[in-house]
Amino acid sequence: MTTADIIFVFIAGLLPLAWGAHFLGTRQAESAGRKVALHSRPGQYGWFAVLSLSLPALVVAVVASLLSLSGLYQPPPTMILIASLLVGTGGLVLSIRAIQPALRARNLIEKVIRWMLLLAAGLSILTTLGIVLSVLFEAIEFFHLVGFWDFLTGTEWHPDTAFLQGAGRAAEGVAKPQFGSVPIFAGTLMITAIAMMVALPVGLYAAIFMSEYASPRLRGWLKPALEILAGIPTVVYGFFAAITISPLVVQMAAFLGIHSDATNALAPGIVMGVMIIPFISSLSDDVLHSVPQALRESSLALGTTKAETIRHIVLPAAMPGIVSAALLGISRAIGETMIVVMAAGLRPNLTWNPLEGMTTVTVRIVDALTGDQAFNSPLTLSAFGLGLVLLVMTMILNLISLSVVRRFRMKYE
Amino acid sequence: MNNIKTSSAIRRRYRADGRFKVYCLAAVLFALLFLVFFFSDLMTRGWPALLQAEVQADIHYSEVVAEGRYRKAIDKSLRPLVSRGWLRTLPLYLEDHPQKMGSREELWVIASSAVDQYLKGHSSKLKLRHRKLVDKLKSEGRIKLAFNTGLFTRGDSKMPEIAGIRSAVVGTLYVLFLTMIFALPTGIMTAIYLEEFAPDNRFIRLIELNINNLAAIPSIMFGLLGLAIFINFFGVPRSSALAGGLTLALMTLPVVVISARAALKAIPDSIREGALGVGASPWQSIWHHVLPLAMPGIMTGSIIGLAQAMGETAPLIIVGMIAYIPDSPDGILDAATVLPAQIYTWAGEPMRAYAERTAAGILVLLAVLLSMNALAIGLRRHFERRW
Incomplete structure (x- = not known):
């Protein structure tokens, strides 16, 4: 039996048992409640029986599978299955005996429900921990091989011979692989900067239009229309950038008499900028909307024009929110993958010219992990090194932005 | 004298005022024109x-x-x-x-x-x-x-004339189904806990901060998580719908939590107090009264989250879902691919006939995603209630 079959049999065994438990528990409670008033509704005794059946069974199953995963002791799967279902039945028998009018079934099941909800909430913490740890461990291994400073300050990225090291043939007199990440981060920042140059002005002015000039009806149409831009999958943007915008950029450059690479940084930058517009405009629009109307009216009453009111009164008041929107936008641009994978090129290139092809952190991660290299080769591990830096950068940006917007909310709400 | 001076200054200020409005309008028009250009470009590429x-x-x-x-x-x-x-x-x-x-x-x-x-x-x-x-x-x-x-009826192929999106569509359905059954219950449960039960202490604030942060972490990081934890640690088969579904579920979770919390927050306290007042327990008041009222809002957020997951490619590439899959997968442990990943692999093919099919695949994907989003917006408009 495969693992999938085991899980299937487990669930298929547990479900009818649970149904039976509910039936038995309810009937027991009804018969017990004929003479004395029950504390809870009969159905709640039924659920009490279901929980006493399934919780022990689940605990046994989870503990046993963790044991076998950790490799300490590997019980045969059929044994786990039988053991957990037996323990569950035992719990059921005990619970049926425990059912009597004084038993506070409702309180007990509510307590279990609360714990289950807390467990679900804890899963998000586990996810973050999982991301950090999974990246961290592999990254540490990578930095054993390469050296943290060489990685952070090196300007040459030539991992081509890394596979030899992975194959245990490091000493074959070829050039040592170099993992200097500066050109990769330079490419990332260049494309991010281009994206923000598009997204920030357009997003902010669009937000001002929606919250200050447009009628509520127009705003009700414009906002979802702009949010379509955020709903388009990034792979589609990537295709569009590679096949439509890149040639357009090359033609424009040729028209101006400048040479441009077929894969240049400008095309993915622009398209990424458009993708980020709704993030900036929606968030800024919300913030502008929550600036108290009294501020505008008092400014207008002093004789300022509408534009002056917006520039000198509304925008400064909304500034924290706008900054946090911009930071979130930057964090998105840094971590954006598909657009750059499809349109930005693979060559690490340290240059100021946006018309040349350059590569980004996310491109190198994808490239390193889709190759056919062994998992412990330095090239594969380099993905986790890059991932760690990417994670730290975006997390810092997110946390700053979240705390800024939180403080802003406290000020006006 | 003074009058003329001020009037010219005023005229200048009015002109600045007009210019500002034009900038704002131009920004909106730029975004809308981009949308029009984008869709017409894809249509002309895809319809052949x-x-x-x-x-x-x-x-x-x-x-x-x-x-x-x-x-x-x-x-x-x-x-x-x-x-x-x-x-x-x-x-x-x-x-x-x-x-x-x-x-x-x-x-x-x-x-x-x-x-x-x-x-x-x-x-x-x-x-x-x-x-x-x-x-x-x-x-x-x-x-x-x-x-x-x-x-629509054939799977992927190395020959463009007989290449189709069927295997990718089936893979997408598997992955989306798994994402849904993992992310929706946990997300809604988390939201209920945070909104209805959680005390206001440090641990809870940490969870809240953490969820907001997760929503903004690059999707590719979830791919690295899936590769290291699900595939390398738990031994889920690489490229399988299960690996992709679990990875996307973790990615969708914060979206579901945030929107479900907003929906729960919109339910006025009088509903809860009324239920508690006639003797319901906290959970009974939530299960019988708050949750049914919040359901449309929760569904709206969930649909938007699922649409986002459906268009996601980067984490799935990392967990290996870009394999060449000519036949539809038969189960959640079979190697599978999804529509966005199929689009990615076709976009990488040099033959022109593939570019055409890529655009057609994109049109199918966009049609599904936009109708999901329209459904979500429609649900919101239909069930929206002011208390």
């Missing part, structure tokens, strides 16, 4: 793939064909025009339908991609004499552009 060239040919099911020399099934003159990929399926077809052996049949068969591209007026490597033949057949009505049903 909805048509496919077909040739009327006389198929001869002979012993030779069954032995594997499938090109012998049609007349020599037509051979260069017909898709080899289609001809290759003939021996298998004969194995399944032995009664056809030795018979002849007049059929519309799929033309090669060179013929297809030539008929659509694109550049094609079709030889000159074959072009003449195609023109002649076309005037005789024995070659035509028909609706491309193969695009």
Whole structure:
């Protein structure tokens, strides 16, 4: 039996048992409640029986599978299955005996429900921990091989011979692989900067239009229309950038008499900028909307024009929110993958010219992990090194932005 | 004197005022024009793939064909025009339908991609004499552009004329289903806990901060998580729908939590207090009263979250879901691919016929995603309630 079959049999065994438990528990409670008033509704005794059946069974199953995963002791799967279902039945028998009018079934099941909800909430913490740890461990291994400073300050990225090291043939007199990440981060920042140059002005002015000039009806149409831009999958943007915008950029450059690479940084930058517009405009629009109307009216009453009111009164008041929107936008641009994978090129290139092809952190991660290299080769591990830096950068940006917007909310709400 | 001076200053300020408004309008127009340009560009690229060239040919099911020399099934003159990929399926077809052996049949068969591209007026490597033949057949009505049903009924292929999105669509359905059954219950449970039960202490604030942070972490990081934890640690098969579904579930979770919390927060306290006042327990008040009222809002957020997951590619590439999958997967542990990943792999193919199919795949994906979003917005408008 495969693992999938085991899980299937487990669930298929547990479900009818649970149904039976509910039936038995309810009937027991009804018969017990004929003479004395029950504390809870009969159905709640039924659920009490279901929980006493399934919780022990689940605990046994989870503990046993963790044991076998950790490799300490590997019980045969059929044994786990039988053991957990037996323990569950035992719990059921005990619970049926425990059912009597004084038993506070409702309180007990509510307590279990609360714990289950807390467990679900804890899963998000586990996810973050999982991301950090999974990246961290592999990254540490990578930095054993390469050296943290060489990685952070090196300007040459030539991992081509890394596979030899992975194959245990490091000493074959070829050039040592170099993992200097500066050109990769330079490419990332260049494309991010281009994206923000598009997204920030357009997003902010669009937000001002929606919250200050447009009628509520127009705003009700414009906002979802702009949010379509955020709903388009990034792979589609990537295709569009590679096949439509890149040639357009090359033609424009040729028209101006400048040479441009077929894969240049400008095309993915622009398209990424458009993708980020709704993030900036929606968030800024919300913030502008929550600036108290009294501020505008008092400014207008002093004789300022509408534009002056917006520039000198509304925008400064909304500034924290706008900054946090911009930071979130930057964090998105840094971590954006598909657009750059499809349109930005693979060559690490340290240059100021946006018309040349350059590569980004996310491109190198994808490239390193889709190759056919062994998992412990330095090239594969380099993905986790890059991932760690990417994670730290975006997390810092997110946390700053979240705390800024939180403080802003406290000020006006 | 003073009056004139102020009036010119005022005029300047009014002009600045007008300019500012124009900037704002220009920004909105830029975004909208981009949308229009974007969609029209994709439409013009994608619609030709909805048509496919077909040739009327006389198929001869002979012993030779069954032995594997499938090109012998049609007349020599037509051979260069017909898709080899289609001809290759003939021996298998004969194995399944032995009664056809030795018979002849007049059929519309799929033309090669060179013929297809030539008929659509694109550049094609079709030889000159074959072009003449195609023109002649076309005037005789024995070659035509028909609706491309193969695009939807076939799986991926190394030959563009018989490549379709079916295996990717099936894979997408598997992955989306798994994402849904993992992310929705946990997300809604988390939201209920945070909104209805959680005390206001440090640990809870940490969870809240953490969820907001997770919503903004690059999706590719979830791919690294899936690779390291699900595949390398728990041994989930690489490229399987299960690995992709679990990864996307973790990515979708914060979206579901945030929107479900907003929906729960919108329910006024009088509902809860009314239920508690007639003797309901906290959970009874939530299960019987708060949750049903919050359901439309929760569903809206969940649909938007699922749509986002459906368009996601980067984490799935990391967990290996870009494999070449010609047949639909049979289970959640089979190697599978999804529609966005199929789009990515086709976009990387150098042949022009693939670019057309990529755009067509994109149109299908966008149609599904936009209707999901429209459904979410419609739900919100329909059930929106002011308290």
